[in-house]
Amino acid sequence: MKEKLAVAVLGASGRMGSEAVAAVEAAEDMELVAALGRTDPLETLVSAGARCMVDLTVPDSTEANVRFAVEHGIHAVVGTTGWDAGRLARLQELLQASPGTGVLIAPNFALGSVLATAFAAKAARYFESVELIELHHPDKVDAPSGTAVRTASLIAQAREEAGVAPSPDATTKELPGARGAEVNGVHVHSVRLRGLVAHQEVLLGGPGEQLTIRHDSFDRASFMPGVLLGLRQVAEHPGLTVGLDGYLNLND
Numbered sequence: 001m002k003e004k005l006a007v008a009v010l011g012a013s014g015r016m017g018s019e020a021v022a023a024v025e026a027a028e029d030m031e032l033v034a035a036l037g038r039t040d041p042l043e044t045l046v047s048a049g050a051r052c053m054v055d056l057t058v059p060d061s062t063e064a065n066v067r068f069a070v071e072h073g074i075h076a077v078v079g080t081t082g083w084d085a086g087r088l089a090r091l092q093e094l095l096q097a098s099p100g101t102g103v104l105i106a107p108n109f110a111l112g113s114v115l116a117t118a119f120a121a122k123a124a125r126y127f128e129s130v131e132l133i134e135l136h137h138p139d140k141v142d143a144p145s146g147t148a149v150r151t152a153s154l155i156a157q158a159r160e161e162a163g164v165a166p167s168p169d170a171t172t173k174e175l176p177g178a179r180g181a182e183v184n185g186v187h188v189h190s191v192r193l194r195g196l197v198a199h200q201e202v203l204l205g206g207p208g209e210q211l212t213i214r215h216d217s218f219d220r221a222s223f224m225p226g227v228l229l230g231l232r233q234v235a236e237h238p239g240l241t242v243g244l245d246g247y248l249n250l251n252d
């Protein structure tokens, strides 16, 4: 019989972490060897024999967690937000010293969200205007969401490569924040509302028409197939991968 994949979950008692613990325990090809909270030492990953870890903690701790994993040759699947360009560059450098180790930074594990982002990036060059609205539960600590930052960045890159002008905007008077945050020139509006889980709309506007690309996660169960897929594949993808789309053959 094939050996089970030894998995550790960091942030195990959080909203996502507790779902991930249950998903790993239910997966026949995986064994949960450690479930860590804020006060547990990272050395547990080594003593428990973890081959892969999934980080579902907080933006303040994720970089140190992943650094520890890479330094100990433990593959990392990361759902936690806060991975800006500086952090990614430091991680790339670290991975050079551990070329067999894989790290997946996945701003969103939901397949529908990954597809929505890819569709939005594809559509972005054909429309004069584009803005994003992301809507989340009010216990979320970061804004805009990691998914929105990733989507806006890919949209901006696609528009730049196609030579599309910035979205028109005649605003000269505004209350601070009225036009949202700007991510690489794309306006992103963040809503925090009790009852929501994780939702995003990309609004694309052209003369006389609008295309809206919307994704809704109504339940954190939506993220678990992506978490498990990431854990199963991360060892086969040494180095850094940003976005679950890197493990999906979306262009086939």
Ligand SMILES: NC(=O)C1=CN([C@@H]2O[C@H](COP(=O)(O)OP(=O)(O)OC[C@H]3O[C@@H](n4cnc5c(N)ncnc54)[C@H](OP(=O)(O)O)[C@@H]3O)[C@@H](O)[C@H]2O)C=CC1
Pocket: 010, 011, 012, 013, 014, 015, 016, 017, 036, 037, 038, 039, 056, 057, 058, 059, 061, 078, 079, 080, 081, 082, 106, 107, 108, 109, 110, 146, 223
């Ligand atoms: N990629 C994706 O698809 C998704 C990503 N996310 C992201 O995942 C992250 C977690 O979200 P969510 O579960 O809602 O947040 P929660 O606040 O519910 O959970 C975070 C957990 O991490 C724990 N924690 C904090 N620091 C550490 C540490 N150093 N080591 C281990 N555990 C630690 C916290 O413990 P304590 O309570 O003691 O502080 C808490 O239990 C966020 O960044 C969120 O944006 C969320 C959903 C989907």
Ligand SMILES: O=C(O)C1=N[C@H](C(=O)O)C[C@H](O)C1
Pocket: 081, 107, 108, 109, 136, 140, 141, 144, 145, 146, 147, 148, 197, 198, 199
């Ligand atoms: O905090 C959340 O809940 C979520 N965080 C991720 C993000 O910031 O994009 C993924 C999803 O939107 C849920």
